[in-house]
Amino acid sequence: MSFTVNLRDVTLKYGDADALADVDLTLEAGKIYGLLGRNGAGKTSLLSLIAAFRRPTGGDVLVGGEPVWENAPVVSRVALVREGGDFDDADTVKDVLASGELRPSFDPDYAAKLADKFELPLKKKVRELSRGKRSVLAAVTGLAARAELTMFDEVHLGMDAPTRDAFYKELLAEYMDRPHTVVLSTHLIDEVANYLEEVVIVDRGRVLVHQPVETLQGRGATLTGAADRVDELTEGLELLAEQRLGGTKSATVAALDADLRARAAAAGVEIGPVGLQDLFIHLTNPDRNGA
Amino acid sequence: MSDLSLAARRYRLGLGMFTEGVKYFAGWIVAAVVLAFLVPFIIGQWADVSQSGWYHAANVGKICTAIVGGGFLYTMMPTMIAQGVTRRELATATGLFGLLWSAALGLVAIAGFLVEHAYYGLLDWTQGIDQDTPLPLESYGHAFEFAAHYPLVFALYFTGGALVSAAIYRSDSGWLVLIPVIPIGLALDDLLSSSEPWGPGWMVRFVTGLADDVDPWIGAVLTAAFIVLGAWITRRLILDSAIRAKQA
CATH class of the missing domain: 3.40.50.300 (P-loop containing nucleotide triphosphate hydrolases)
Known part of the structure; x- marks a missing residue:
């Protein structure tokens, strides 16, 4: 029991x-x-x-x-x-x-x-x-x-x-x-x-x-690939985090719809899961919740 | 089987509190016994002994009992709730602990007066209560009669300690309950005893006069009523207490 x-x-x-x-x-x-x-x-x-x-x-x-x-x-x-x-x-x-x-x-x-x-x-x-x-x-x-x-x-x-x-x-x-x-x-x-x-x-x-956990983490995604392509894909989106190393960039977005997923795949940008901690920080951000 | 053991848990807990309390204070009790008998012996080498040493040890036991009643409850409140014990179980266990502790310490106190009477008789000393009007205990019967109220008075002090402790745990301003509990407790102690109030001078003056010329049996009934009322209030406070947040 x-x-x-x-x-x-x-x-x-x-x-x-x-x-x-x-x-x-x-x-x-x-x-x-x-x-x-x-x-x-x-x-x-x-x-x-x-x-x-x-x-x-x-x-x-x-x-x-x-x-x-x-x-x-x-x-x-x-x-x-x-x-x-x-x-x-x-x-x-x-x-x-x-x-x-x-x-x-x-x-x-x-x-x-x-x-x-x-x-x-x-x-x-x-x-x-x-x-x-x-x-x-x-x-x-x-x-x-x-x-x-x-x-x-x-x-x-x-x-x-x-x-x-x-x-x-x-x-x-x-x-x-x-x-x-x-x-x-x-x-x-x-x-x-x-x-x-x-x-x-x-x-x-x-x-x-x-x-x-899977549903929550599925709310967002980490896009990794050529910096210009990642920038193009994430333009206008809410970014939770971003990192750049040379010509490669990794950007974490709070939401990922089917269209963006398809465009990212076509552009050769890798889609990875979003960290639970990044999501937590984003979701409890006082600015986001109007505090 | 587990439900059966759960039903008896409050009594096992109360018994456990009693045995742990006795173990914890065994050294202090032995020290009090040794001092109560040794100090008069040393004094007796130079002067006549006419005061009961045990009287002072037994009275220190009252204060100790109040601290035990309060200290155990305050400490065990969060630890027992964290062990999945309910407040009702804790209240019942504390009540059983108080009864056993008061009875056991009361019997020790009575036995101490009787043994001391024999001890003083052997050395040809007078077993007496030192006060403004000295009270000699001239026979075993008189010594027993004088000491017989100790189980009840220990229960009085235990209840007072537990009540104050429960109030302080319940609320930061709970210490205010000291204001009625201390004078009522001391006055009842004085009513029960055939001696004058024991303690520091300011305290003695505080209660002297409240309890003059009252039959000790009335004192016993009033004390029993205070114990019942105090136990009921303590139980209500326990049932209504939230476990305090931990300090960082």
Whole structure:
């Protein structure tokens, strides 16, 4: 079993300010989602509602078809791992892993295996861990929770590149072994792009985009070829990025219709996919959205 | 099977909080016992001992209990919710923890007074409560009668600590709840006890006079009512609390 998520007309206010407004969102069960947004866009607020860390000011939050708030059979199978984890700093790493057994689905053997793999010092207190090791501990608790819905909110911050890579691979292996719903909230977009099935972009408290990665990336394209031909093809189009090396130019456009695709092919210009990060920057550009 | 274990989770959690609390403070409790018995022994080498050392240790235990009630709840609120525990479960677990902690520490306090009575008797000292009007505990019965309220008074302090902690977690201005909780708690403690208020002079002056000439049984009933009301308010605060955002 893996959990669906449904948010219906959800609003969250901090005082008078809207952190989230009129959010309608459905996440299907058993997929890996990327949650993207600029700082302060509302990503963490959204995840906090789904994990019942907070109660919405208005609207309904359903997980597995049921209201999530104070629903023990549901929240015990939902894991939200925040940056640095939610630990008692006076506890040892071993204590933290043992406390995972409050969840019916927690796998202590898997936790021990991951602790060994990521070289977590079991006897050290949490407050003695480096930022990277603390992040690893948080990631391990999330993976070993074996939850039906697991959400990682910037959990990889502080991890070095090899550790992040190992974490992504472990996450994918765990997902393949036991399909469940995963949400990755991150600013390292291109690093996780290959793992994602769908992307949700939150901007200023609203869901701006929710699409499969391929569909989103299909919105635009990167045209590479002779500079004059690329310039001719992209004249009048919105450019997300451009690079030039000698007589060769690469231009990323936000939209690519069939006619342009045909003309590019005829002109010998290569058409490549657009980077998710470039699209994200373009879509959340305040100038574009009238901010 | 998993649903069965989920149903019992709040009680396992409360029991776990109690055992972890005892383990965490075991060293402090042992130190208090040793000091309460050792210091009078040292003083006894030069002067007559007429004060109960255990009385001071037991009273320090009240403050310690308030800190335990508040500290555990404040620390465990985000960690337990992050482990998929509901606020209702956490509230029930905290209540069970408070009952077990107060009962256990209360029994230690009572046992301490009785053992101290035997200890002082062996050394021919007077077990007395040092205050403006000294209160000698002249028999085991008298010592027990004096100490019998400690389980209830520990529950009072635990509830006060948990209530303040829940209010502060709920809201930045939650510390304002200290304004009614401290004087009410101290006054009830004074009502329960047959001794004069214990603590710093300014605090003693603050509550002295509030509780004169009141039957201790009335004090017990009022304290029980405060504990029930305080526990209910604490539960409401827990149920209504959002988990705080993490600081960068």
